[in-house]
Amino acid sequence: MTQISFYLTLALYGVATLLYLACLLKTTPCLATAAQRVLVGGFLMHCLAVIHRFIAAGYLPITNMHESLSFFALTIVGVYLFFESRYKVGILGSFIVPFALLISIGAGIVPMEIKPLNPALRSxxxxxxxxxxxxxxxxxxxxxxxxxxxxxxxxxxxxxxxxxxxxxxxxxxxxxxxxxxxxxxxxxxxxxxxxxxxxxxxxxxxxxxxxxxxxxxxxxxxxxxxxxxxxxxxxxxxxxxxxxxxxxxxxxxxxxxxxxxxxxxxxxxxx
Amino acid sequence: MNIIVIGLSHKTASVDIREKVAFSPNSIEKPLRDLLSLDGIVEGIIVSTCNRVEIYATTHDIAGGIARIRRFLADYHHLSYDLLEPHLYSFHGEDAIRHVFRVASSLDSMVVGEPQILGQIKTSYGYAAEYKTSGIILNRFLHKAFSVAKRVRTETKIASSAVSVSFAAVELAKKIFGNLNDKTVMLIGAGEMCELAARHFLNNGAKNVLVTNRTFEKAERLAGEFNGEAIPFEDLFLNLHKADIVLTSTGAPHAIITPDSLEEVIRRRRMRPVFLIDIAVPRDIDPAVNELDAVYLYDMDDLQQVVAANLEGRKQEADKAEAIIAEEIGQFYKWVATLEVRPTIVALRNRFDELRRAEVERTISNWKDAPPDTEKRLEALTSAFMNKLLHHPSIVLKKSGQGNRTDLYLDALRVLFELELDNGVEEESLELEE
CATH class of the missing domain: 1.20.120 (Four Helix Bundle (Hemerythrin (Met), subunit A))
Structure with missing residues (x-):
């Protein structure tokens, strides 16, 4: 279940990346709007995936490489969306979103299974x-x-x-x-x-x-x-x-x- | 009658020479009167802007007229003729007409297409009309120049290029500063383009204007226009750090802003970027300053390249403008050529003779039982009548010599009797003094 929402997130980030890169080549307001909407969709799906994992694992899912990379991508997209809405600089996404996608893909490559939490981190x-x-x-x-x-x-x-x-x-x-x-x-x-x-x-x-x-x-x-x-x-x-x-x-x-x-x-x- | 043009401009003289020859608009009457008192000069107009000083005149003695006006420019300003001579140009005939048309159309301006020159010529013409130093030819000539300028402006995109240079400067500034609100613009030196650009920056939100000039009064005058602050030229570097956008167009022979002097300014600006626009030729700002971190330097060529990239076929527009001018020269030159005494008298006589002959023939052909020598008698009668009629006007024209009044008569005759001299002259309403 957590994996499905994560892969959905990946797919949405992929589409958002394509749209943001298209913004570099062409200037149409609807393209920029579409890119932002897809990215917001990806962000919400990502939040869902992290919450799923939180519930399934019982701890904040930032304890292994997959979880760290995934959480890193989530915070990047979140902070980016904040700046985009505040400064109206969609073009920034053409640089940031592909990076967030790369990090997410990295999170998808490393092992994803939930392991019992290392006792040292129980704090x-x-x-x-x-x-x-x-x-x-x-x-x-x-x-x-x-x-x-x-x-x-x-x-x-x-x-x-x-x-x-x-x-x-x-x-x-x-x-x-x-x-x-x-x-x-x-x-x-x-x-x-x-x-x-x-x-x-x-x-x-x-x-x-x-x-x-x-x-x-x-x-x-x-x-x-x-x-x-x-x-x-x-x-x-x-x-x-x-x-x-x-x-x-x-x-x-x-x-x-x-x-x-x-x-x-x-x-x-x-x- | 010949039109002659004598003058100097930004293309032939640096600002320190131009300044010395400039005529103040407040006391233009005396030089205009002095100009007309020169031997052989019939009409005269003096155009004096910061980029050019030109005299338009009419004379029958081209070589003498030109020589006397060249001397006059030096003598009036108490300058040595040898100093001034290399900077002066003079034109007559078609070249003179082309030159004035090009100046009025802003093709000869430092920034091609800038709109102020036409207004400046109109003002100069206004003085000449007020003091009655322009007559029938220059009146017609200047009005023609104004209409040519208007045609060039409406039929080509030349005029939009100057505006777009300022526009490009504003767009670039926005890419550096985001918006221009609360930004400060500094003008170093004065110039049409500088003022135009400054106005554009103000319209786009810039708040403060600082003006400095080697002549403090000029700085004050310009600062007044922009509601800004005048700064003594010596204090330039004490104030430069306040400016976000700097426009320079002084006539200094070498750079006044160098990397060394600017580094201190940048430090005082806490490294906030500064946009420098150098309009002067030779340049006021050492191009090396562009290497400094927070400095973005553009000169006129850079800006025009920006514009040229946007405005395709700028060359075509210039060619179009030259074609309009060439066309208008043809028409006007023909008109000027008609204002000659001898050809006019000949044409007048031919015209009368034509009418006389036609009437005699008509009378003979309708008169069935006319005596055999009727035609001879009629010829004699009408010829004598015609000669009597033409005698006095011919004498007056020949006697009145070479003056403004003669041109008026000649032009009137041409219109009243539909005289065709040099064929194909377009009929235009008489434009006497307005």
């Missing part, structure tokens, strides 16, 4: 720690996508290549605004995730900080975003170099989230 801390971490990941993903578009748009403006894509992409100001908001939400969430993780670790493993690979890499990610925010608040740092650093932050975050689990064994490896 109320799992909610605050993981939800904050996933929220931060979603915001950083959006900020990475926005930074990429910023670089493209800035390149078009500098090189005076004012083609159809230039016309479709949003203004630098809106991109900058969305990117900053993502940081403003994502950074405190990452901070809370790290703090709650440390407290939880002291309870579960007996030490606040044990230089587990996940901890190390999330700290590096945290420093990158801290530097970005600091620059922004003190000297108004923005523009191309800030966009490049934002993309770096996103890549580090992605490695912290997925790469560490896949390639570096440590305390956080539950898959």
């Amino acid at each position: 109320a801390w799992i909610y605050s720690h993981t939800i904050m971490a996933f929220g931060a990941y979603a915001f950083f993903t959006i900020s990475g996508g926005v930074a990429t578009i910023y670089l493209i748009q800035s390149h078009f403006l500098k090189k005076k290549q004012l083609g159809p894509l230039f016309v479709k992409l949003p203004s630098l100001d809106i991109l900058d605004d969305i990117g900053y908001r993502c940081l403003a939400f994502g950074f405190p969430m990452l901070t809370i995730a790290i703090i709650t993780g440390a407290i939880w670790a002291s309870r579960a493993w007996g030490s606040y900080w044990s230089w587990d690979p996940k901890e190390t890499w999330s700290l590096i990610t945290w420093f990158i975003y801290a530097a970005l925010l600091h620059g922004r608040l003190t000297t108004g740092w923005r523009g191309r170099r800030a966009a490049i650093l934002t993309i770096c932050g996103f890549l580090f975050m992605l490695f912290t989230f997925i790469g560490v689990n896949l390639w570096i064994p440590g305390l956080h490896s539950y898959t």
